[in-house]
Each structure stands twice: as C-alpha cells, then as structure tokens.
Amino acid sequence: MPDQPGMHRKSETSMAPRTREKSGKQPTINDVAALAGVSKKTVSRVINRSEFITDKTRQAVEQAIKMLGFVPNPQARALAFRRNFLIALLHDNPNAQTVLNFQQGVLDAIKDSDLALLVRPVDRGSDRMLDDVRVFLEKQRPIGAMLLPPISENDELAALCEDLGVRYVRVGSAQLDDAKHCVSSNDREVVAEAVGKLVELGHRRIGFVRGPVGFRSAAERESGFHEALSNAGLTLPAEYSAPGNYRYTAGIEAGEALLSLAAPPTAIFCSNDEMAAGVMSVAHGKGIAVPTDLSIIGFDDSPTATHIWPALSTVRWPIREMGVRAARILVPDFLDIISRPADEPNVMASTFVERQSVAGPKR
Template sequence: MLAKLLCREGQTVSTEDEAIDPVAAAEAWRQRYGPSKKPTINDVARIAGVSKRTVSRVINKSPLVKDKTRSEIGKIIDIIGFSPDPQARGLAFRHSYLIGMIYDNPNPQYVVNMQQGILNGLKNSGHELVVHPCNRDSDSFLQDARQFVERQKLFGVILTPSVSEDERIVAMLREIGCAYIRIASVALENNANMIVSNDRLGGREAGRHLAKLGHKRIGFISGKPSFRSSHERRLGFEEGLAEHGLELDPKFVREGAYTFQSGLDRGSELLQLDPRPTAIFAANDEMAAGLLQALRVAGLTAPDALSVVGFDDFQIAISVWPRITTVHSPVTRLGELAAEKLLLLKEQETPDTKEGENVPWLVERESSGPPAN
C-alpha cells in the first residue's frame, strides 16, 4: 500500500483520495519534524498506511510481507531515521528483542566468526546479541545459563558446540519457554531447531585428499572428546580413507584439545615414531598450526617430511608458512542461518532448510603434497 502524506501528527490526508509516493511522504515527515522528534514505529506505520504488525514483520525479516511493501517500508525507515529500541519494543509487544549466544568453544576465532554471522543474521531486525561464555564441566553450568536467560529476558538463544550437544540445557530452555537454535555437527532433533554443520562430510574430504596424494601412513589428532564434532570429523576421515582401501592405524592417532599447544604436543609425539606418519590430519587449524611448529622444532618441513591438513579454514591457516591445506567450514554462515531461523521461530513460521549453504569443502594449499620417496 502506498503511503499518504501526513498533514499533522496522528492524522493522514490525501488529495482527491490518491495515495502519495511513500518516499515523498517520508521526506515530508522529515522536513516537518527534522531532528526535533524521534520517529516511532507508529510514525512508520502511518506514513506507509499499514499496521504496526506489518512494520514489525518487515523489521523482523518475515517472508510474509510482499516485496513491494517491504521495499516501501524500508525506504521510509531509512528516510525518517527510525531505529527500533529493543527494550521499548519488548515492553510494547510483551517479549524481548535480545538474542543470546551460549558457547564453550576454546577456539577464539570460532567464537568471533560465529558472533559475526549471528550479527549478520540479526541486521536490521531490531534485535541485539548478548553472549555468555560457559564451562560445561562446571557444577554451576546450568544454573548460570538459566540466570543469564532469565536476567536478560531473552526471547531466544543460539547454542554452539559443544553446549548445543547437552540435552540438559535444551530441557531447561524448554521448561522456561525460551526459543533456541542448536548448531551441531549432526542433527540432534527436529529441523526447526537445528543448523547442521556436516563435519563428517568435511572429514571425508580430508581423507580423500591425503589418500589421493598417495599417503599410506596417515595420522590423526582429534579434538576434545566432549565435542561431537571431534568424533564426526574422525568418522568422515576414516570413510574418506576407506574409499581408497586405507585404514587409520591406531598407533598414529592422538587425542588433542582443539588448541595450538595440544597440536604441538601431540604432533611431537607422532614425529618421534619410527616409522613416523607421512601425513597428519589435525581436527582443527589451531592444532594444525601447532603441528607445523612441532615440525620446525624437529628440524623438519611440510610437506617434504610431513603433509598437514587442518579443519575450519580460519585466519591462522593463511597466517603461517606453509599455508595450511584445510577443510573450510562456513562458520559465519552457520551463525547467520541460525539467527535467521530463530527470527522465523519468533514469527511462528517454518524456515527453509538451506542445507546446501553449510557443507564443508577442501581448500588445498602448500602444507600438503605427495609423500617423499
């Protein structure tokens, strides 16, 4: 619906009952009030000639709004400078416009990328992000998480691995009526509450890559056993090797912790074996970088003495030399998809799966090559 030109606050008129262009109506409002009046959602609705509910749906990126209406309301919002106030909107609509992110991931780059993705998904929705780091091993883990949700009066939360894999926190969120989206390496419940990162597919690509290069003695450094992704990446890796008739020898397997130091320590152990592996898949880039350091300490280089493959494709993968061949996991996009799905839950709408957007893929760089003779 095209907007009608405001003649005075709280009323609308039109000339000969013909609607006025929404841009012109918004410009007229801005010229009339300038910076003296802070625009409200009621102003946007009056200028656009629609209900507050429609404006709210546009702000929340609901797909139920027609493209023409969405475009017109978006222009009006930009022209008059309307900015939703999360607290005011929460009071008006009896629910919060705050979204929480609960995480226990030891990798700081993962946390940063995930936050950026969630912020991308919340952009122009009027929602704000608040974060809560935690420790699943703490006795107060559930109590602290509950206090965070209730204190902030959150509409919903996004749970990242490995918090997302804990059924206790999911049960708590259901009990207090807080919406949630779980990001995990596998589907843990119905699709409406899940974003699946498909880590097993990524591990498979790593196995295929090293097998195709001709490696036979292949090692693996896992992540923390409390993370489902660690197991999924190993399963996929073994599947990729099996496609080429290879098996993962247990003597070449070590348990890491998704940290640089664990990659250095476990890598040093594997390099002391005789014979040592000719290639190692580290279950994330931090450990792969630690493995490269172990090579340098031993006076060896990659890929001449050892091919190295990581997982994630974070900044560290291209900040070391040789640059790390790794499996790209679209973490930022995962966060964006989670935020978009949570907003759709708020509108009680069924989201699209968009499964093709969260499949890992291999990025070849200088750290891997054929085994030495």
C-alpha cells in the same frame, strides 16, 4: 544552614543511573496516533502488521510514522510483550575466531531487523552453569538463543530454553534431523574427501590427531578420517592416533609422539588448525620439511592456517553462513526473508581448502 526554601530535600532522582538528554525527545505512539487521528492501539496494529486494518487507515498511520520519524520504543514493547527483541549468543569460547565469525553471520542476518545481539559466555564445567543461564534468560528474556559448540551439545540447556519459552538453535551438533533447532555442516564427508586426497597422492602411513573426547565435532571429524581410510582399504595403527584437545600445545605433544616413531607417518590429519600448527612446529624443529617430508591437513580454516608457513591445507567450516542460517531458523518472522527458511538446507557445506602443506610422499 537552611536549604533553599523550595528545596525539600536531596532529590531521589540522583539515585537513578540516568544521564541528561540533550536532543529533543523522540515521538511516541501517542504522537503518531494524534497526528493520524486514530487511537494508539490502531498505530500499534500497524506496527505489528495486524491484518485487521484497512489500507486507508494503514497508509494514514504509516505516513504519520514517517513524518514524525517514529521508532517504537523497544523497552516498552519488551515490557508489554514480556519479551525482549534480542537474540542471545551463548558460547563457551572454543575459539575466538569462530565465535566472532558466527556472530558476524548472525549480525548480517538481523541487520535490517529490529533485533539486537546479546553475547553471553557460559562456563561449561561450572555446576552453576545451568542456573546462571536460567537467570540470564529470565532476566533478559530474549526471543531466542543460539548455542554454539560445544555447549550446543548440552541437552539440558536446550530443555531449559524450551521450558522458558525461549526459542533456540543448536549449532554444529545434535540431531541433524531436527531442522527447527539445528544447523550443522557436513564435516565428516569433507574430512573424508580431504584424507582421500592424501591417499590418492600415495600416502599410506597417515597419522591422526584427535579432538577432545566427548565433542561431537571431534567425533565427526574422526569418523570422516576413518571412512577415508577404510575406503582405501587402510587401517589406522594405534600408534598413529594421538590424543588432542584442540589446543596448540596438544599439537606439539602429538607431533613429538608421531614424528619420533621409527616409521613416522608421511601425512598427518589434525582435528583442528591449532593442533596442526603445533605439529608443524615440531616438524620444523626436527628439520622435517613440510610438505616434502610430511603433509599436514588441519580443520577450521582459522587465521592461523594462512599465517603459518607453509600455509595449511584445511577444511573451511562455513561458520559465518551458519550464523546467518541460524538466525533465519530462529527468527524467520522478524527477518522478512524472501526465500522461506524451509527452502534452505540446515546442513551447510564445508569445503577442503588446498594450500601448501600437502604433497605426495617422498617416494
């Protein structure tokens, strides 16, 4: 059966992942140029805030833009600029809430800009990780990338960004003095403050649940803990220090270990909230009352901190604010920032949040 006369063959169009467009086409730079009576390059200059343009021309173009509701096509710009107007968020899913809060901060910061956010989990551990990220960055060509802990500690990743001409910001770790590439918080200091409160309340037997080895965040927290102890002239007996990996189950194990000691601690600082929840569960199970018989402090101020009972005293990490700040460091030129980034600190303030899990020792 012959095809319709006019039909040459199956159209190649069907192959394209294209879907129909109902609403009228959007205006292009050519439409604007025609309406304003200038060349498209001039319109381009206005869009890109070129300084070599007279006010008169600029205004004429801006009016035409407004009249047509013109929005530059990001795909075309991406092709011409060899850069996509995107920020990539690279993370290794340490904690959902953390990622999402940070993400939220970044989105707050770029809300009124032309940027969008690309999320990309990476598999630390995998040996193809570096290649995967390279391919990702080469393909997506984002303006910049944000590295969340723990992968922010990977120097090779930073070097890769550097090499590919992708701006980057490392969050919560690495050299604090590199204000161009780092955002962090004063965790050590605030942990010391929190543990100091325990000492003030009269605690002398204070336990510690560590974070995973090799994590800078964990090292910071541990160092703050020791600082508080030595300030008080105390030392940490080996059996009062339990290993951990930021997981709830590690908290359970640590709790079992610490609370089974002949002379158990009267207070325990846990390197994050999840582990604190684990320790608290063990205490409940053993009939040890919190905070009467045992004070507990966590770190993160995750939702868990308020959901458990009694509500957990913890260190709030300004992760969302760090997201905002990271975006400002990364792409100040896209954000119309009032206060120049240089004026803002790149070490954000963590705070100790006191809830119901801390009291003086029983006597």
